[in-house]
Amino acid sequence: MLVAGHDERDHFDHEAELMRMEEIAPDAAVAAFPALDPAKVARAAMGARAQDIDTDLLIQSYQRDARSRGAEILFSAPATAIARQDGQWVVTTPKGVFSAKVLINAAGAWADPVAQMAGIAPKGIVPHRRSMARIPAPAGLDVASWPMLLGVNESFYAKPDAGALIVSPADAEPTTAHDAWADDMVLAEGLARYEALMLYPVDRLIANWAGLRSFAPDGAPVYGRDPDQPDFIWFAGQGGYGFQSSVAAARFIADIAAGRPTDAQLRRAIDPARFG
Numbered sequence: 001m002l003v004a005g006h007d008e009r010d011h012f013d014h015e016a017e018l019m020r021m022e023e024i025a026p027d028a029a030v031a032a033f034p035a036l037d038p039a040k041v042a043r044a045a046m047g048a049r050a051q052d053i054d055t056d057l058l059i060q061s062y063q064r065d066a067r068s069r070g071a072e073i074l075f076s077a078p079a080t081a082i083a084r085q086d087g088q089w090v091v092t093t094p095k096g097v098f099s100a101k102v103l104i105n106a107a108g109a110w111a112d113p114v115a116q117m118a119g120i121a122p123k124g125i126v127p128h129r130r131s132m133a134r135i136p137a138p139a140g141l142d143v144a145s146w147p148m149l150l151g152v153n154e155s156f157y158a159k160p161d162a163g164a165l166i167v168s169p170a171d172a173e174p175t176t177a178h179d180a181w182a183d184d185m186v187l188a189e190g191l192a193r194y195e196a197l198m199l200y201p202v203d204r205l206i207a208n209w210a211g212l213r214s215f216a217p218d219g220a221p222v223y224g225r226d227p228d229q230p231d232f233i234w235f236a237g238q239g240g241y242g243f244q245s246s247v248a249a250a251r252f253i254a255d256i257a258a259g260r261p262t263d264a265q266l267r268r269a270i271d272p273a274r275f276g
């Protein structure tokens with residue numbers, strides 16, 4: 001559900017149309033998300049087709065499927081050296097040395113540094129920090145059926161999370177690959193934008209964290225064979241959509257790796273070769 005305050009009407013139509021949402025009455029918005037202050041909501045729209053993904057369950061399912069097909073998943077095993085020997089990649093990790101004909105670079109924020117470790121030119125993939133605060137359910141209300149709430153201009157977003165609410169300032173601070181954490185001031189400013197539409201103040205955080213969303217210069221994913229070394233496959237630059245796109249993206253990259261046909265227009269749009 002998208003909401004606009006009285007001084008934010010201008011962007012509302014454009015964003016509601018972009019997300020293919022239907023305008024609803026402010027009263028209906030307050031009924032759906034009862035922490036909203038009826039006096040502060042000028043306009044609202046609902047995207048009835050939106051659904052939530054249980055990301056933990058999704059990852060567990062992927063792990064189970066991969067292992068049932070013979071994959072071995074090693075944790076705490078960063079690649080520390082990647083070399084090319086006799087037509088094979090040789091990857092050194094604390095858990096052993098592994099070799100294979102094809103290497104898939106799915107290192108998220110570390111995609112460019114990992115490519116450079118392998119002697120491959122980086123593609124300009126830049127991690128951007130995004131922070132999150134977990135707050136108690138406002139006034140102890142049952143939030144289970146509340147929709148995800150977006151402020152216009154991505155000023156914040158909030159959604160139910162196991163009996164509490166998570167609120168993000170929707171920050172996108174360019175940074176380097178690192179184990180990210182939330183900046184107090186960014187969280188405070190984002191929570192203030194959320195509070196500006198609410199009946200109840202935020203008086204306590206349960207937890208907070210941040211993660212990295214990684215973007216190529218044109219914002220599109222970087223999926224496919226490297227133009228200089230076709231046995232190096234890029235699977236990076238998912239931006240803020242790596243979970244929701246993961247099923248289709250994994251199928252696409254499996255087709256690339258197996259040499260099966262793929263849609264030419266799609267392939268061109270996300271081809272690592274577009275960055276020279």
Ligand SMILES: Cc1cc2nc3c(=O)[nH]c(=O)nc-3n(C[C@H](O)[C@H](O)[C@H](O)COP(=O)(O)OP(=O)(O)OC[C@H]3O[C@@H](n4cnc5c(N)ncnc54)[C@H](O)[C@@H]3O)c2cc1C
Pocket residue numbers: 077078079080106107108109110114130131132210211212213235236238239240241242243244245
């Ligand atoms: C706050 C936040 C909200 C988001 N919301 C959404 C959303 O609503 N919908 C959505 O679809 N997506 C969302 N995303 C984006 C999504 O999380 C990413 O697109 C997705 O996690 C990218 O997956 P990945 O596997 O490519 O990269 P990552 O999940 O970053 O995984 C990369 C892995 O590579 C490992 N690695 C790095 N270097 C090495 C090395 N040298 N050797 C071995 N391994 C290495 C890292 O440890 C890491 O485990 C959000 C992200 C954030 C931070």
